[in-house]
Amino acid sequence: MAKRKSKKERLSWKNVDREVVLRVAEICDGHTIFKPEAFTEAGAPAALIAQHTTAYESDLSCAKATIFVDGKPVTQCVGVYGLDVIEQINDDLGLPSPWQTGRGFRAQQCHANILKHFSVTGVSQG
Secondary structure (H helix, E strand, O other), X not given: OOOOOOOOOOOOHHHOOHHHHHHHHHHOOOOXXXXXXXXXXXXXXXXXXXXXXXXXXXXXXOHHHOEEEOOEEEOEEEEEEHHHHHHHHHHHOOOOOOOOOOHHHHXXXXXXXXXXXXXXOOOOOO
């Protein structure tokens, strides 16, 4: 996956309302490239989501590296990679980095860290 460009003045998730952070964290699964609206509709500031919005290109020679939209392979798309978002939230809140190697497991660990940080119980953790 392509990495987002470094910004001199990056907005931080630690300044976002707790309920919004929890809704955004719930969306992120570690695999999906979302339309930015998925996050802004959850209440995330558009300027913050813009920092995570990137053009991604498929590697059509490998199914695991191919991007699918509506079940069809595409050569590229513009969107927000959920793992980047949840890892940035985790970092901005000063939480431990996930040690897992799989993308889904990393997202689950970040989600668990965020729930623990906000002392949330009884919420799905992935």
